[in-house]
């Protein structure tokens with residue numbers, strides 16, 4: 417489907433040079449799924465995660481806007497223990513790879529097409545920057561194994577799903593894959609049709625053997641959704657405690673959703689208290 421290419425870079429003068437707010441609900445959901453999997457893997461995978469690969473890694477961290485910080489506090493999200501407090505204290509939002517590093521010492525390979533962001537990873541402890549020209553090449557040139565974790569989060573995966581999904585699933589079949597999707601179906605019929613086609617493809621291709629969760633884009637009037645998909649490796653799926661993973665992901669996603677719904681249902685009346 418033809419669509420203008422989206423970019424995170426704002427025109428000159430926008431605070432932080434970004435067109436989105438780091439630490440938004442999608443970032444929270446992604447961090448929640450990533451850290452839930454890391455925690456589960458300590459018991460679920462006898463050797464833990466052996467290698468983390470993030471071919472669309474962004475920057476190591478991002479400035480957290482005052483509004484976003486307020487949102488955390490109002491929503492009671494300060495009690496969500498998965499966010500590394502040190503980053504928040506410094507007014508920063510950690511990337512997924514930085515979160516991974518704060519919870520695991522396993523080798524980590526990152527890449528970003530943006531030279532400035534890529535350069536920042538060169539000074540990040542324990543990160544290896546892949547020698548490639550594109551994140552999709554990093555994926556295709558890797559040799560994923562059972563206890564590896566791949567995170568795929570380019571902007572607007574749905575705009576390119578038809579050309580990418582089959583190869584992505586085939587390549588990452590031996591390992592666990594976490595995929596973030598920004599779902600705009602509620603906005604336009606053409607997005608909805610495309611999303612239905614994507615989900616139909618996934619279900620047909622995997623027999624429905626993936627874990628899925630979503631939250632709204634924002635509490636005010638969600639017109640899109642943040643979605644996470646976890647495609648487990650054969651090792652993860654075969655783990656005697658695999659059911660605990662699905663249960664933890666469900667429980668924590670519902671908690672996040674409950675915080676959003678409260679803000680959505682009652683608006684901002686709590687500002688009086």
Ligand SMILES: C[S@@+](CC[C@H](N)C(=O)[O-])C[C@H]1O[C@@H](n2cnc3c(N)ncnc32)[C@H](O)[C@@H]1O
Pocket residue numbers: 424446470471472473474475510511512513527528529530533549550551552567569570571
């Ligand atoms: C949503 S951000 C990544 C966030 C990061 N995965 C995290 O969870 O913290 C998407 C990043 O993908 C990068 N990107 C987009 N297309 C790419 C490509 N073809 N190859 C590598 N990086 C790409 C962008 O420059 C951007 O920094």
